[in-house]
Amino acid sequence: MLVEEIMKEKVITLSPEETIEKALKLLHEHHIRHIPIINEENEVIGIVSDRDVRDASPSTFEKETNYEELKNPIRSIMTSPVTTVHPLDFVEEVASIFYEQEIACVPVTRDEKLVGIITEKDMLYTLIQLTGTHVQSSQIEVKVINKPGILPQVTQVFGKRKVNISSVLIYPYKPDPKYKIIVVRIQTMNPLPTIEDLKSEGYEVLWPQMPGIPT
Incomplete structure (x- = not known):
């Protein structure tokens, strides 16, 4: 999946000469946590977070609050340089x-011009989509030998039942590097027949452990 598929194109920005007070107002109005700072050429020259603004704002607990601090330019608290990504970069x-x-946030640039933004929330939602947990489904974890060609062998078993596969993930089996865990999420609420097929083919199903079915 590419960055351009998940990035937000409508980005709230500020110039470096705008005030901290203006940043504080935008953060509250738009319920956002980061604001890219751009120059006249729409190039990202800095970024501020809600924490930056909060730390730079006068404390409401102080008896003599100096609100003049809010008149300081945003460039006085922005983080620079800024890590950016390209729309054609991979989300992974x-x-x-x-x-x-x-x-917690990266601006997206093309030819050094700001075109979008990605936040932690965007990344988390993308992970949910990639793993298929946003649709009604069942998860099956299969322990397999770590060798070439094992994935198509396992998915062939799923094909016998003609169930739709929402996602496939593979991660190491920590107790023994000779094995891996294949996590398959299928669009059915009754994974029992598929589990029986896998075990009849000699595969070890780690999850779910169904009562009455030997591992």
């Missing part, structure tokens, strides 16, 4: 950027 690669850099 962007997810690693979120994790490695511990960030």
